[in-house]
Amino acid sequence: MELLYKSTRNSDCKVTASQAILKGLADDGGLFVPTFIPKLDVTVEELTKMDYKEVAYTVMKQFLTDFTEEELKKCIENAYDSKFDTDEIAPLVKADGAYYLELFHGATIAFKDMALSILPHLLTTAAKKNNVKNDIVILTATSGDTGKAALSGFADVQGTKIIVFYPKDGVSPIQEKQMVTQKGDNTYVVAIKGNFDDAQTGVKNIFGDKEFGKLMDEKGFQFSSANSINIGRLVPQIVYYVYAYSRLLLNEEIALGEKINVVVPTGNFGNILAAFYAKNMGLPIGKLICASNDNKVLYDFFATGTYDRNREFILTMSPSMDILISSNLERLIYFIAGQDSEKNAKLMNELKTTGKYSITDDMKAALTDFYGNYAKEAETAKVIKDIYDNTGYIIDTHTAVAATVYKKYVKETGDTTKTVIASTASPYKFTRSVMTSIDEKYGTWGDFDLVDELSKLSNVPVPNAIEEIRTAKVLHDTVCEADEMKDTVKKILGI
Numbered sequence: 001m002e003l004l005y006k007s008t009r010n011s012d013c014k015v016t017a018s019q020a021i022l023k024g025l026a027d028d029g030g031l032f033v034p035t036f037i038p039k040l041d042v043t044v045e046e047l048t049k050m051d052y053k054e055v056a057y058t059v060m061k062q063f064l065t066d067f068t069e070e071e072l073k074k075c076i077e078n079a080y081d082s083k084f085d086t087d088e089i090a091p092l093v094k095a096d097g098a099y100y101l102e103l104f105h106g107a108t109i110a111f112k113d114m115a116l117s118i119l120p121h122l123l124t125t126a127a128k129k130n131n132v133k134n135d136i137v138i139l140t141a142t143s144g145d146t147g148k149a150a151l152s153g154f155a156d157v158q159g160t161k162i163i164v165f166y167p168k169d170g171v172s173p174i175q176e177k178q179m180v181t182q183k184g185d186n187t188y189v190v191a192i193k194g195n196f197d198d199a200q201t202g203v204k205n206i207f208g209d210k211e212f213g214k215l216m217d218e219k220g221f222q223f224s225s226a227n228s229i230n231i232g233r234l235v236p237q238i239v240y241y242v243y244a245y246s247r248l249l250l251n252e253e254i255a256l257g258e259k260i261n262v263v264v265p266t267g268n269f270g271n272i273l274a275a276f277y278a279k280n281m282g283l284p285i286g287k288l289i290c291a292s293n294d295n296k297v298l299y300d301f302f303a304t305g306t307y308d309r310n311r312e313f314i315l316t317m318s319p320s321m322d323i324l325i326s327s328n329l330e331r332l333i334y335f336i337a338g339q340d341s342e343k344n345a346k347l348m349n350e351l352k353t354t355g356k357y358s359i360t361d362d363m364k365a366a367l368t369d370f371y372g373n374y375a376k377e378a379e380t381a382k383v384i385k386d387i388y389d390n391t392g393y394i395i396d397t398h399t400a401v402a403a404t405v406y407k408k409y410v411k412e413t414g415d416t417t418k419t420v421i422a423s424t425a426s427p428y429k430f431t432r433s434v435m436t437s438i439d440e441k442y443g444t445w446g447d448f449d450l451v452d453e454l455s456k457l458s459n460v461p462v463p464n465a466i467e468e469i470r471t472a473k474v475l476h477d478t479v480c481e482a483d484e485m486k487d488t489v490k491k492i493l494g495i
């Protein structure tokens with residue numbers, strides 16, 4: 001059966017999966033959502049016999065119904081290969097009373113690789129299917145990890161260019177170095193004087209600029225998005241929750257049908273939304289635990305039913321979660337509004353004009369799958385140290401936000417359901433914050449001395465992604481004001 005996608009702001013606007021991937025965002029500014037969430041068409045026992053790629057095909061074929069078997073399998077083969085440093089792709093590590101789903105074994109050592117390794121293949125396949133002649137320009141705002149993962153995925157991909165905007169002072173030193181050393185004739189990296197929300201808003205405005213779109217078309221270009229608003233990112237993220245469940249069953253950690261909880265360190269709400277979709281596909285998931293850092297706009301939303309971005313933007317040591325506008329929440333709002341696009345559009349318009357909105361009691365009642373909490377900086381640091389002291393396992397700062405919130409959840413509820421924590425980055429990506437959490441004495445050490453020390457403490461070899469940048473040359477040094485993003489794009493494209 002063909003699954004179509006519709007805009008969260010206009011249910012009459014329907015497109016195929018490949019068209020939704022090409023467009024990124026709907027013309028009305030809404031996000032594409034599937035017209036229904038398909039149920040898994042295999043049993044969980046069957047899943048235990050599959051490897052990661054087979055699970056990926058099983059899940060993705062139900063969402064991307066206009067891709068042929070051959071096309072989709074080719075995309076999957078090209079994505080989940082030796083770019084990952086483990087055959088398992090997404091291994092589960094049992095530590096400190098939970099299962100850490102390590103999503104950071106790809107090329108750029110953050111979970112964004114799970115989707116961005118496959119997105120370029122989905123996108124170029126979609127372009128072929130739809131007879132697109134223009135070059136595709138990927139425009140991306142990043143809080144650090146998406147940028148590098150997208151650059152790495154799209155570098156030297158025929159028929160594409162990629163432009164990444166990141167907040168100059170809002171990413172970790174390693175994240176910045178990873179981006180500005182990116183090779184590839186079609187890659188462009190720009191720092192903006194502003195925060196992540198400024199970058200994301202700038203990108204959304206460029207996408208929404210019809211006149212600019214026309215000019216682009218005349219010059220043989222068209223935009224697409226590698227941000228997590230693209231369903232081509234969301235769908236591959238559903239896979240690892242299904243995979244994780246099947247591995248727990250395979251390893252006899254859970255019984256058939258036993259529910260698990262999932263904790264996700266959340267920023268733009270993409271990762272946890274994928275878990276929500278997995279649950280709606282029929283995967284036995286109990287609670288979806290949404291973990292925030294000091295930018296706790298989502299915690300407040302789950303607690304009160306009011307989303308309010310009018311607050312100070314706080315820079316934390318989990319920068320990929322420093323976000324006040326969680327774009328993908330719109331997909332959940334639409335869902336709990338009974339797929340009423342008018343109702344959703346009204347709330348999103350309020351968000352745009354006043355910076356906040358409140359949902360109705362009915363909508364709030366539909367949020368019982370979710371639990372939200374947040375971690376303060378000192379709590380996050382303490383959890384990194386405690387888990388290291390107790391088990392020798394070292395987690396990154398984002399994962400530590402999730403671990404902290406998980407502890408709060410258990411304390412509050414006494415719920416002993418087995419729990420998967422999405423481990424979203426390698427500790428090597430945030431070495432300085434991780435190491436100073438373990439011991440303040442590391443504060444004066446150099447970045448790469450810390451890397452070597454982390455390897456010693458954790459007994460985990462330094463990943464390739466880090467070795468590469470030790471000596472890499474800076475290839476990108478453009479900086480612009482937040483309101484100069486459009487001009488910068490024009491300059492880059494020569495139009």
Ligand SMILES: *Cc1c(COP(=O)(O)O)cnc(C)c1O
Pocket residue numbers: 110111112145146228265266267268269270271272320321398399424425
């Ligand atoms: C992007 C990112 C997150 C947040 O994920 P969302 O899908 O935006 O909620 C969390 N941790 C890390 C390391 C990330 O890169």
